[in-house]
Amino acid sequence: MxxxxxxxxxxxxxxxxxxxxxxxxxxxxxxxxxxxxxxxxxxxxxxxxxxxxxxxxxxxxxxxPAAVPSGVGADGTVTVGSPDAPVTVRLVEDFQCPACGAFEAAVGDQLDTWVESGQVQVEHRPIAFLDRASTTEYSSRALGVALAVLEDAGPDAYAEVHDLLFASQPPEGGAGLDDERLVDLAVRAGADEAAVAAAAEERPYDAWIDEATEAAFEDGVTGTPTVLVDGEEVEASPQALVAAVEAALAS
The missing domain is CATH 1.20.5 (Single alpha-helices involved in coiled-coils or other helix-helix interfaces)
Structure with missing residues (x-):
């Protein structure tokens, strides 16, 4: 089929x-x-x-952690002078502070004389709370360069650049000294130009500066300059400082 x-x-x-x-x-x-x-x-x-x-x-x-510059004490101070000096003067300062500049101009030579004679050890406690008083954060920039000098050349060079910065202090409200000028002062104080120029550009100590400034106010600092002789605060005037140091030396 x-x-x-x-x-x-x-x-x-x-x-x-x-x-x-x-x-x-x-x-x-x-x-x-x-x-x-x-x-x-x-x-x-x-x-x-x-x-x-x-x-x-x-x-x-x-x-x-914040980069801590070599040569700074745990309490944020830079010590200049003999550790055996019988009297200690502590200065809390801001490089933009006009009153600090005036105080340095009035007592700087006397402090140098005391330090060189071994009578006084100076503790610099730098802070930077006046960045708002410039257009370029001058307080922090100047202090950063001073710390670079300390790390590169030691406390005596720091003391030298400290004096130079106050002698060249710019007025408030402007840009302040530029980095080139700051580096020039650092070199005059004895620091290596390349090392300080790198610090001025990179600003490695800014975090430490912020912490140190905050710590100073937490410790009771209310303004600058603050002056202490053997731990006791005295009026920030040449007369009061001389009287306090002479009394401490006589005791």
């Missing part, structure tokens, strides 16, 4: 073809949706990872 071929209904074939095409389109749509969704998830993961890395990096920077 022969097998007959049954003819196909053209309308049924078209419907099946359309259904198959629809199923294929639906599968394609689902694949594209899955890919898009996966891409969004990956992008979100990448954003979270980048943000996490940034936060951790910021925490690491915040946790880094």
């Amino acid at each position: 022969s097998t007959r071929s049954t003819p196909t209904d053209p309308r049924g074939s078209a419907r099946e073809t359309a259904a198959a095409l629809h199923r294929e389109q639906e599968r394609g749509r689902r694949r594209r949706a899955a890919l898009v969704q996966g891409g969004v998830v990956l992008a979100l993961v990448a954003v979270v990872l980048v943000a996490t890395v940034a936060v951790l990096a910021a925490r690491d920077r915040a946790a880094e």
